[in-house]
Amino acid sequence: xxxxxxxxxxxxxxxxxxxxxxxxxxxxxxxxxxxxxxxxxxxxxxxxxxxxxxxxxxxxxxxxxxxxxxxxxxxxxxxxxxxxxxxxxxxxxxxxxxxxxxxxxxxxxxxxxxxxxxxxxxxxxxxxxxxxxxxxxxxxxxxxxxxxxxxxxxxxxxxxxxxxxxxxxxxxxxxxxxxxxxxxxxxxxxxxxxxxxxxxxxxxxxxxxxxxxxxxxxxxxxxxxxxxxxxxxxxxxxxxxxxxxxxxxx
Amino acid sequence: xxxxxxxxxxxxxxxxxxxxxxxxxxxxxxxxxxxxxxxxxxxxxxxxxxxxxxxxxxxxxxxxxxxxxxxxxxxxxxxxxxxxxxxxxxxxxxxxxxxxxxxxxxxxxxxxxxxxxxxxxxxxxxxxxxxxxxxxxxxxxxxxxxxxxxxxxxxxxxxxxxxxxxxxxxxxxxxxxxxxxxxxxxxxxxxxxxxxxxxxxxxxxxxxxxxxxxxxxxxxxxxxxxxxxxxxxxxxxxxxxxxxxxxxxxxxx
Amino acid sequence: xxxxxxxxxxxxxxxxxxxxxxxxxxxxxxxxxxxxxxxxxxxxxxxxxxxxxxxxxxxxxxxxxxxxxxxxxxxxxxxxxxxxxxxxxxxxxxxxxxxxxxxxxxxxxxxxxxxxxxxxxxxxxxxxxxxxxxxxxxxxxxxxxxxxxxxxxxxxxxxxxxxxxxxxxxxxxxxxxxxxxxxxxxxxxxxxxxxxxxxxxxxxxxxxxxxxxxxxxxxxxxxxxxxxxxxxxxxxxxxxxxxxxxxxxxxxxxxxxxxxxxxxxx
Numbered sequence: 052x053x054x055x056x057x058x059x060x061x062x063x064x065x066x067x068x069x070x071x072x073x074x075x076x077x078x079x080x081x082x083x084x085x086x087x088x089x090x091x092x093x094x095x096x097x098x099x100x101x102x103x104x105x106x107x108x109x110x111x112x113x114x115x116x117x118x119x120x121x122x123x124x125x126x127x128x129x130x131x132x133x134x135x136x137x138x139x140x141x142x143x144x145x146x147x148x149x150x151x152x153x154x155x156x157x158x159x160x161x162x163x164x165x166x167x168x169x170x171x172x173x174x175x176x177x178x179x180x181x182x183x184x185x186x187x188x189x190x191x192x193x194x195x196x197x198x199x200x201x202x203x204x205x206x207x208x209x210x211x212x213x214x215x216x217x218x219x220x221x222x223x224x225x226x227x228x229x230x231x232x233x234x235x236x237x238x239x240x241x242x243x244x245x246x247x248x249x250x251x252x253x254x255x256x257x258x259x260x261x262x263x264x265x266x267x268x269x270x271x272x273x274x275x276x277x278x279x280x281x282x283x284x285x286x287x288x289x290x291x292x293x294x295x296x297x298x299x300x301x
Numbered sequence: 302x303x304x305x306x307x308x309x310x311x312x313x314x315x316x317x318x319x320x321x322x323x324x325x326x327x328x329x330x331x332x333x334x335x336x337x338x339x340x341x342x343x344x345x346x347x348x349x350x351x352x353x354x355x356x357x358x359x360x361x362x363x364x365x366x367x368x369x370x371x372x373x374x375x376x377x378x379x380x381x382x383x384x385x386x387x388x389x390x391x392x393x394x395x396x397x398x399x400x401x402x403x404x405x406x407x408x409x410x411x412x413x414x415x416x417x418x419x420x421x422x423x424x425x426x427x428x429x430x431x432x433x434x435x436x437x438x439x440x441x442x443x444x445x446x447x448x449x450x451x452x453x454x455x456x457x458x459x460x461x462x463x464x465x466x467x468x469x470x471x472x473x474x475x476x477x478x479x480x481x482x483x484x485x486x487x488x489x490x491x492x493x494x495x496x497x498x499x500x501x502x503x504x505x506x507x508x509x510x511x512x513x514x515x516x517x518x519x520x521x522x523x524x525x526x527x528x529x530x531x532x533x534x535x536x537x538x539x540x541x542x543x544x545x546x547x548x549x550x551x552x553x554x
Numbered sequence: 555x556x557x558x559x560x561x562x563x564x565x566x567x568x569x570x571x572x573x574x575x576x577x578x579x580x581x582x583x584x585x586x587x588x589x590x591x592x593x594x595x596x597x598x599x600x601x602x603x604x605x606x607x608x609x610x611x612x613x614x615x616x617x618x619x620x621x622x623x624x625x626x627x628x629x630x631x632x633x634x635x636x637x638x639x640x641x642x643x644x645x646x647x648x649x650x651x652x653x654x655x656x657x658x659x660x661x662x663x664x665x666x667x668x669x670x671x672x673x674x675x676x677x678x679x680x681x682x683x684x685x686x687x688x689x690x691x692x693x694x695x696x697x698x699x700x701x702x703x704x705x706x707x708x709x710x711x712x713x714x715x716x717x718x719x720x721x722x723x724x725x726x727x728x729x730x731x732x733x734x735x736x737x738x739x740x741x742x743x744x745x746x747x748x749x750x751x752x753x754x755x756x757x758x759x760x761x762x763x764x765x766x767x768x769x770x771x772x773x774x775x776x777x778x779x780x781x782x783x784x785x786x787x788x789x790x791x792x793x794x795x796x797x798x799x800x801x802x803x804x805x806x807x808x809x810x811x812x813x814x815x816x817x818x819x820x
Contacts (some may be wrong), residue, residue, distance in 0.1 A: 242402035
């Protein structure tokens with residue numbers, strides 16, 4: 052978007068929307084929409100409270116553990132599927148099913164099996180993230196340029212060297228792409244998990260604020276959450292662009 | 302060739318369901334029924350019709366929400382794709398929505414709209430709409446420029462370029478956006494039944510958990526996952542049939 | 555329709571034998587000068603090639619003539635009237651074919667007529683005639699992805715022919731097809747120039763192709779873009795298409811052009 056030859060930065064319209072929010076809030080249009088400035092003020096108030104920090108810590112812990120398991124299990128599984136046809140044919144239908152299945156429905160099962168706590172939330176997060184990571188790692192390995200593989204073999208690379216020096220790197224752009232989408236899904240997964248098991252993290256906080264109709268507090272937490280999620284996804288997109296240069300040249 | 306893949310699919314299903322059966326017989330947990338018990342419970346629910354009643358309830362917000370998201374989402378997406386100004390104004394909102402855990406809005410929606418159908422439709426909409434909008438707008442923006450030049454050089458006016466070139470060229474990506482939107486809508490519909498008020502399938506899940514009838518609970522979850530996966534796969538097949546020539550043959554010769 | 559045609563021919567006879575004339579055309583993209591003060595005439599009924607290294611602005615010039623781009627300065631006359639945008643008197647053949655993948659061959663060929671509001675049965679009759687002429691009979695119901703690259707460009711050519719424009723603008727039309735197909739195309743193009751009373755403007759980066767098919771070759775050089783030379787092969791048109799490539803005039807012109815372009819190749 053350009054105005055009089057000056058290029059407006061991509062997300063700058065959010066400022067305009069923030070302004071609109073402020074105005075709507077000030078007119079007292081709705082009890083549920085307090086002005087943005089008040090929300091921000093509340094944000095600084097609650098950011099120091101132990102309740103908030105505990106929620107943030109618990110969420111971060113569940114999120115990081117969930118993503119960790121998704122990556123550590125997902126990438127090797129995907130690479131194995133890409134290299135071995137039998138494993139691929141046995142696992143692929145399930146990966147595809149869980150990729151499109153509404154995983155929310157599985158949360159009650161996790162709750163009865165693993166309790167109403169952290170463990171269930173971590174597993175929910177992993178379940179949201181892992182399938183796309185597997186699928187992308189598989190695609191990455193499968194579409195490695197044949198001449199790269201032949202080059203490695205013709206120079207006498209051992210299977211292990213071929214794997215660490217060629218396969219992994221050649222598939223890296225796809226793997227990272229999968230990790231990026233997986234992490235964005237994990238953000239959604241960790242919040243859905245906490246909402247349904249509303250004893251932990253932000254789930255508990257939301258319950259507290261909404262039961263007491265603390266609108267400013269509620270919005271403040273939402274703003275933090277959305278800003279964090281957006282930053283994570285933009286940061287990952289940035290990382291992905293950094294490696295995409297050699298993906299383009301294949 | 303085809304035989305092998307079918308056999309392997311069956312084998313893989315037998316392995317997984319077999320593992321479920323064995324794990325249920327050990328049992329690994331008091332709350333882990335066997336596969337056969339769960340399927341029996343499913344059969345009972347199908348026979349006494351309670352499953353169909355539940356789905357009538359569950360699918361209502363899903364269908365309404367997806368329809369609203371599809372109509373609004375495609376219109377907004379087209380507009381964003383065509384107008385630079387609209388793009389600047391609205392894209393950021395949908396980009397943030399796409400990245401953000403919108404489920405967190407549910408308690409707010411419940412406060413504003415109560416626990417009825419409206420809230421549930423809203424949940425489906427906020428889940429389904431961003432991907433529809435973003436797919437549509439990027440599809441419009443990525444219309445090959447030579448198509449538009451071709452239209453212009455053969456004297457198409459703006460509306461002809463839109464309806465005869467841009468929209469048909471964008472329709473495969475728009476359609477896959479709709480499919481992803483339906484997929485997200487399923488998540489929203491179930492989430493709202495589990496979180497807002499237990500109705501439909503969410504009710505079966507919640508109720509059978511509360512009376513420790515785990516077989517019925519697993520059966521209900523199994524059925525909703527099967528339904529979603531089958532439906533989405535049908536959409537994907539339809540997509541392949543509809544846009545056969547559109548995707549193939551243009552990347553390179 | 556008939557009346558305007560008669561009128562057009564009238565003015566043509568009295569005015570000029572140039573179907574297209576470009577005078578003083580410049581095109582800037584911000585700071586970058588894509589074309590600078592370019593003047594060039596395109597004689598009626600002949601094929602003129604725009605030849606030059608990449609970045610010399612030949613496609614830009616073609617798109618300006620087509621009315622797809624606006625020149626920063628200068629003007630273009632087609633049949634004596636200035637160009638303000640795309641018009642019925644010109645038809646474009648695209649480098650990447652620009653076929654609609656969701657439309658059958660016949661709809662693609664008739665698409666230009668469809669946009670002009672010609673009734674369906676009439677435009678399909680016309681399209682069928684040109685499909686036959688480019689040698690695609692039997693493929694009317696096929697879709698672009700079912701055709702080879704060469705056949706796709708025949709569809710693009712038939713589409714341009716079917717709107718019966720005076721001037722055919724061809725943007726490296728054969729660069730995306732394989733060498734054998736390209737040779738066949740070049741021969742067919744010569745026949746087309748001889749039989750259809752149309753003016754062809756042909757962008758290419760192949761010296762051999764330009765010399766083989768052209769009545770007039772405009773050599774464009776970059777930085778700043780300009781017409782460096784105009785070459786008119788005189789004796790080639792009377793020759794049999796099969797022997798042109800062995801003709802000494804052909805070989806001399808190819809060598810001469812290569813000598814003048816060599817220093818611009820990185």
